[in-house]
Amino acid sequence: MTPAELESHLQDLFEGRLEREVFENLQEELRSNPEARKVYREYHHLEHALRFRSKGVDLLNIVPMDQVHARRQRRTIRNAGLAAVALVTIGLIAMALILTRSPTPTLVFLTSPGTDFKISHSRYGEDAPNGQVLEPGSRMIIESGTVKLKFNSGVRAFVRGPADLTLQREDLLDLQSGAALFNVPEQAIGFKVGTPDFVLTDLGTEFGILAKPNFLDEVHVFKGEVEVAHRKGLKKKELLIRGQARVADSTGKWQMTPLRRDHFLNKLPPTAPQRTVLTGVTIKDVSSELVGDFGVLFSNFDRGAIHVLDGSGFDEALGEHNVIPDGNRGGGMWLNSGTYSPRSPDAPNDPNAPNDPNAPGAVITFDLGGSTTLHSVTVWNYNETARPDLVKRGANDVEILIAKSEGGEFTSIGDFNFTIAPGVSNQNFGQIIDLSSFPEAGDARLVRFNIKSNHGGDNNFVGLSEVRFNITSESHAK
């Protein structure tokens, strides 16, 4: 093997693209030739130096916590403490750098009244941070409300719940979900925020990030410049300046989106948000509903879509719904027609036999009555118990879509799982689905449930007991 061939093969080796026959020859050459091994080591050092250098701020190989956790899960966790240990390790490695230069907390935070949050630290016991403090490795989950983050570096952020964030380093925040506005002073330029879809590097600016579970993350730049690098697919990078906003699409590219300041708060609300139920909601359309008289054995069904809004069979104050599906019998739920066909001796081939055109599945659309900033929707699933299995007719996998106006185009905000009803009448089983982090919910007129499956119920029936749309003092009806 000539020296030139050796160098070429070694480079291909480190590139991972060496062909099998050449691989065998190279192996033999390295085994028998000390000079070849010397060249190998030189290329090895170069490869190490280039790759290690490329880590830049990630010099200590601090990986996102979720990756560590996921990796552990794949390898069959030996005990629950391992993940915590991993977090401790990572947190402490980062902390080692910070301890020597920063005696003050890395980050302190303030909350708005009524904020519901929880924190876990990578350090525990006597070493755990005290007070409203986050240190590298600390994770904060905000169920509701708003939190102001004050970094020792001068970075300020307002994070609106629901949100899930982890402080990885003084200059690196991992925002798994939530809407956050960041202000980065000159001395903290280079501050980074990671979301599931991208990594943003600040270049001295004010910007907002929307990180949404199971959906595309967004960045909105209000001052200065940021660089955003997509984590997925083509991994496109883009430099964004004031007034620009982008959505990280699923292929790894960036798509333009309107700049929206109203998604972000720039101060803590002085009072706790009061959640109130939106009134005046109506049914815009429904793919089918089981209403009518279909024969002697199957008669007087009253399971129209209107029953999810009219409060029939429902105790609004307690959030309890009874187990009777028909409005004309003291209850009131919506059930679509599924692929049901009556088998009455009187009407074996009833031309009016109900059948949902969307079965299996169903579609129901609500009209909020005007442009609305929605906080959440509460759903009570189908709760019929004449047979134990009837609650399985309840909606399961549901795509929620929102349109800005009557006749406007619907935008999907993702799929949600509706919890099966308990089949009892003395329990509040309302399931709150938070929509506040979705920009589309900020300007909603129509809300559509595209119900894709039930919980295993018969005849592809799909139903719901009750639905309520909620607004708050932070997200009021317009």
Add this chain to the structure above:
Amino acid sequence: MKFDATQQAEFVGQIARQQAALHAYIISLMPGIDGVDDVLQETNIVLWEKRKSFEPGTNFRAWACSIARFKVMSHRRKLSNLGFQLFNEDLTEQLAMECEAEPEELDGRLRALDTCLNRLTDSERSLVEHRYFSGSALEEYALKVNRPAESLRVSLFRIRAALKKCIAEKITIHGIQS
């Protein structure tokens, strides 16, 4: 044995100081194989888990490298079962960098690399940064700069050879001067 806060900080400092050495050692055991960062992270986790079994005063780097080696071998077995081509274990042992590199030596190489990178033209430097920083395919970069991917591969070959030579010269000069 209680592991107090001071000991924890010292231990973490030890791990931090050996990151470059561990990274280099791991690459030497698995050239051209994906997963170096994963193995390094796994090694860090095991180091922390076993922190109480480390005897202060003994060679931390040797101990850390023995754990890294164990992790690499485990990774190699998995890849071997999946049909990846790997050097024989005896050759791997022959080639493996002895785990004795001082952090200062590795730092010296990194500094030399920085100097040598500064000698590249903008387009050469951009190509290297794409290859090692972005992690995306060379074909994508080829489209961006309107050059055939194969031509970029040839350029990368030439640049790496030049960088290797340059670093070797810098290290030699530094060795003579020090």
